[in-house]
Amino acid sequence: MSPGEHVDESDLHGFVDGELDAENRRRIEDHLHNHAEDAALVEGWRRQNAALRAAFAQTVKEPLPSGLRTASVTSLTRSFGSGVNWARFSPSKGASLRAMRRSDTSRRPPRRPAIVMSLVTLLAGAVVAGAALLAFTGPASPPAAPQRVVIEPPGLLAHAQLAYQTYAQDMRPVEIGADHKAELSTWLGERVGFARLPDLSAAGLELVGGRLVPGVLAPAGLLIYRSAASGPAALYFERAGGERPPAAPPKTAPGLAAVEWRAAGFAFVLIGPLAAEVARAASESAAAQAIR
Amino acid sequence: MGQAEDFEETLERLTPGLRRYARALLCGAANDLADELVQTALQTTADEARHDAPGAVLDIRVDLYASLTHAAQRRLRSAAPHRPSLRQPAIMHRLADLPFEERETLLLVALEGFTYEEVARIARTDRPVALMRLMRARSALTALDRHPSPGADAGRRSGPHLRVVK
Numbered sequence: 001m002s003p004g005e006h007v008d009e010s011d012l013h014g015f016v017d018g019e020l021d022a023e024n025r026r027r028i029e030d031h032l033h034n035h036a037e038d039a040a041l042v043e044g045w046r047r048q049n050a051a052l053r054a055a056f057a058q059t060v061k062e063p064l065p066s067g068l069r070t071a072s073v074t075s076l077t078r079s080f081g082s083g084v085n086w087a088r089f090s091p092s093k094g095a096s097l098r099a100m101r102r103s104d105t106s107r108r109p110p111r112r113p114a115i116v117m118s119l120v121t122l123l124a125g126a127v128v129a130g131a132a133l134l135a136f137t138g139p140a141s142p143p144a145a146p147q148r149v150v151i152e153p154p155g156l157l158a159h160a161q162l163a164y165q166t167y168a169q170d171m172r173p174v175e176i177g178a179d180h181k182a183e184l185s186t187w188l189g190e191r192v193g194f195a196r197l198p199d200l201s202a203a204g205l206e207l208v209g210g211r212l213v214p215g216v217l218a219p220a221g222l223l224i225y226r227s228a229a230s231g232p233a234a235l236y237f238e239r240a241g242g243e244r245p246p247a248a249p250p251k252t253a254p255g256l257a258a259v260e261w262r263a264a265g266f267a268f269v270l271i272g273p274l275a276a277e278v279a280r281a282a283s284e285s286a287a288a289q290a291i292r
Numbered sequence: 293m294g295q296a297e298d299f300e301e302t303l304e305r306l307t308p309g310l311r312r313y314a315r316a317l318l319c320g321a322a323n324d325l326a327d328e329l330v331q332t333a334l335q336t337t338a339d340e341a342r343h344d345a346p347g348a349v350l351d352i353r354v355d356l357y358a359s360l361t362h363a364a365q366r367r368l369r370s371a372a373p374h375r376p377s378l379r380q381p382a383i384m385h386r387l388a389d390l391p392f393e394e395r396e397t398l399l400l401v402a403l404e405g406f407t408y409e410e411v412a413r414i415a416r417t418d419r420p421v422a423l424m425r426l427m428r429a430r431s432a433l434t435a436l437d438r439h440p441s442p443g444a445d446a447g448r449r450s451g452p453h454l455r456v457v458k
Contacts, residue, residue, distance in 0.1 A: 010427065013430070017401050017407075017408070019408055048430065048433055052383060052402050054381075055316075055383050056315060056403060059312040060308040060312050064308065064311070264331070
């Protein structure tokens with residue numbers, strides 16, 4: 001290529017975008033030296049590039065919402081079941097939680113020792129559970145698809161459970177009943193950002209209604225479902241993101257099963273006194289409907 | 293097993309950039325939708341990679357961005373156009389004025405640093421078409437630079453003072 005050869009606009013773009021080899025780069029540099037107008041074009045495009053990068057520079061620095069962090073994990077295993085977190089309380093630790101709840105409900109003043117004691121027991125339980133988790137996942141996992149054990153922050157499950165315990169058994173469990181679905185959906189859509197009301201009838205759960213509840217970081221939604229076979233169940237959801245990495249494996253109160261997952265940028269918890277397979281079916285159904 | 297682990301880590305490493313691209317593609321106007329698209333793309337790419345024979349994935353990054361681009365295109369076809377809010381920088385407003393294909397091409401080159409060849413593969417077209425789109429996008433932005441629309445102008449003026457605190 002001779003130095004005097006014609007330079008067209010695509011060469012200038014190629015120059016800005018690093019598409020040219022060394023020889024052509026030199027050719028364009030020479031050209032720009034003698035053609036101020038083209039040099040101004042190139043300079044303008046570079047400024048555009050810089051403005052674009054600056055406008056979105058913050059995005060890459062933001063912590064990834066955990067919904068996206070787990071997405072790459074759950075997706076490898078396809079079914080939601082494997083990305084889902086099973087938390088079932090073992091009997092040995094049930095006592096300490098019961099104790100905590102007792103100390104919570106009876107409003108006697110000297111509560112601190114009880115709380116400290118139950119925290120200590122919880123911590124011990126967490127260590128045992130952690131060790132068990134390691135023991136189980138260590139040698140057993142290799143044959144399966146790559147799958148990281150996703151341990152959720154305790155805050156979310158604790159919130160969902162508290163919301164469940166507060167409202168599900170209450171005289172007035174929901175603010176808006178299932179007979180006003182449109183209104184309920186709009187309300188939760190506006191406040192929580194998630195407007196869908198998953199139909200879990202396939203798992204034997206019938207929607208009673210829902211309400212707004214305080215979440216870990218933002219307003220959360222709580223949908224209550226009635227079950228013919230057991231007590232009521234609840235689907236809790238809150239916009240995912242920003243939670244700290246969990247300190248301990250999740251746990252639920254005795255008799256309660258909880259399934260936790262993330263989809264569409266939201267964290268979901270299905271909680272209730274459900275049999276394992278019912279909870280699993282219901283959460284898979286809800287998860288599928290959440291991303292449709 | 294080891295390879296699969298690498299693959300998963302690759303996806304994780306690419307996610308922040310993919311997220312930036314998704315947001316830019318939606319002109320910073322629908323970050324929730326952007327994250328949803330990112331998740332869809334991650335899922336699709338992971339699924340495809342799992343079904344393909346090992347080693348069939350030539351370039352995960354191209355596949356990932358292609359998957360996101362097509363998901364975005366599908367979604368934007370059925371949805372009302374997203375307009376950036378006035379507090380967004382002027383460049384977002386100018387991006388929003390571009391046709392989807394030109395915006396996609398400009399962002400892939402300028403923001404994500406893909407080669408023209410890769411952009412053509414992502415956009416399912418050839419290099420000359422990709423280059424043409426890039427040239428049109430840049431000249432449209434330059435023209436808008438000279439004659440900014442009122443919205444872009446207001447955005448520019450309020451830009452430095454207002455900041456979305458998250």
